[in-house]
Amino acid sequence: MTDTAAEAGDAAARDARARAVRATGAGVASPAAPVIRTRGLTKRYRGGRPAVDGLDLTVPAGSVFGFLGPNGSGKTTTIRMLMGLIDPTSGTAEVLGRPMPEAARTVLPEVGALIEGPALYGFLNGRDNLLRYDRADPTADPRTRRARVDEALARVGLAAASGKKAKQYSLGMKQRLGLAAALLRPRRLLVLDEPTNGLDPQGMREIRLLVRELAAEGTTVFLSSHLLDEIEQVCTHAAVMARGRLIVQGPVADLAASARGRLAVTTPDPGDAARILKEHGLTGLSTDGDRLTADAPPAAVDLADLNAALVGGGVRVRFFGVERGSLEDAFVALTGEGFDVAG
Numbered sequence: 029m030t031d032t033a034a035e036a037g038d039a040a041a042r043d044a045r046a047r048a049v050r051a052t053g054a055g056v057a058s059p060a061a062p063v064i065r066t067r068g069l070t071k072r073y074r075g076g077r078p079a080v081d082g083l084d085l086t087v088p089a090g091s092v093f094g095f096l097g098p099n100g101s102g103k104t105t106t107i108r109m110l111m112g113l114i115d116p117t118s119g120t121a122e123v124l125g126r127p128m129p130e131a132a133r134t135v136l137p138e139v140g141a142l143i144e145g146p147a148l149y150g151f152l153n154g155r156d157n158l159l160r161y162d163r164a165d166p167t168a169d170p171r172t173r174r175a176r177v178d179e180a181l182a183r184v185g186l187a188a189a190s191g192k193k194a195k196q197y198s199l200g201m202k203q204r205l206g207l208a209a210a211l212l213r214p215r216r217l218l219v220l221d222e223p224t225n226g227l228d229p230q231g232m233r234e235i236r237l238l239v240r241e242l243a244a245e246g247t248t249v250f251l252s253s254h255l256l257d258e259i260e261q262v263c264t265h266a267a268v269m270a271r272g273r274l275i276v277q278g279p280v281a282d283l284a285a286s287a288r289g290r291l292a293v294t295t296p297d298p299g300d301a302a303r304i305l306k307e308h309g310l311t312g313l314s315t316d317g318d319r320l321t322a323d324a325p326p327a328a329v330d331l332a333d334l335n336a337a338l339v340g341g342g343v344r345v346r347f348f349g350v351e352r353g354s355l356e357d358a359f360v361a362l363t364g365e366g367f368d369v370a371g
């Protein structure tokens with residue numbers, strides 16, 4: 029297909045979606061409505077398999093929603109469709125209850141976004157970069173501009189560094205300045221694409237703290253990450269992507285709990301312990317020094333009986349218990365693959 033034909037196809041699809049929205053009267057947001065909702069959202073770049081394939085995503089209002097997946101799983105492509113930067117091949121996306129990309133003009137002023145690093149002028153200092161952003165917003169009152177910029181700088185901890193040129197900023201400072209730009213006006217939704225990518229541990233902690241603060245004030249935060257522990261630390265909800273498809277979504281606590289977890293035993297007698305656990309039908313045994321783990325037994329098995337069997341068999345038990353499943357366990361169980369956290 030030529031570019032023009034592809035664009036014409038996009039335009040036709042957009043018109044069809046707009047007609048469908050008008051016909052159903054959708055597009056009027058109710059307070060309890062999800063902040064993001066996609067149905068069958070699909071993007072196929074030229075040739076190749078879909079980068080995003082039939083995505084049904086529901087992001088509840090007030091959540092910190094982690095969009096998790098290994099590199100190349102379709103996270104950025106999804107975010108770009110949600111923000112109206114590219115058209116879907118098929119399916120629909122609603123942001124703040126309105127259809128995207130059709131309603132981009134009214135939706136985007138209520139959405140703060142940080143996608144693929146902020147666009148900054150290196151030769152301007154932090155404050156002047158923000159003044160530029162604020163000036164570009166036709167709805168921003170010039171009389172309160174300085175106060176707004178100062179507040180945003182303070183918010184992200186850059187007040188003291190605001191006179192420094194942006195090109196002298198560390199990656200973490202640039203990221204925080206980008207966030208400050210997103211926070212120049214009140215937002216109902218913040219969309220952050222890998223906000224801690226490339227940051228040192230201290231920078232990561234600062235961004236996570238800020239995300240929690242914003243969420244506490246009622247802003248819904250949608251953030252993508254390829255870091256499982258990051259999602260477990262800051263998110264209330266998560267969706268897991270693999271190869272363009274949604275694997276699972278829901279409250280983080282439920283997702284982690286759905287993983288069975290592991291029985292762990294610490295003992296100076298690991299050989300005897302392994303034999304006894306095997307005799308009691310436990311599977312997935314693995315020993316590392318004095319620590320033994322196994323798939324958690326089914327609920328019907330009383331852990332007290334298992335512990336008594338070990339002690340009765342002469343095993344000296346230092347620790348015995350089931351360790352909670354992590355999001356990584358859930359991912360591995362659902363996909364049968366390891367989660368590639370490198371990168």
Ligand SMILES: Nc1ncnc2c1ncn2[C@@H]1O[C@H](COP(=O)(O)OP(=O)(O)OP(=O)(O)O)[C@@H](O)[C@H]1O
Pocket residue numbers: 073074079097098099100101102103104105106254
């Ligand atoms: N403009 C493009 N043209 C063609 N293919 C693309 C384009 N952008 C992304 N892709 C492909 O689509 C797939 C999904 O990429 P995407 O960037 O959405 O994933 P991601 O989960 O955000 O990964 P990363 O964390 O590496 O950015 C990949 O196979 C990628 O190579």
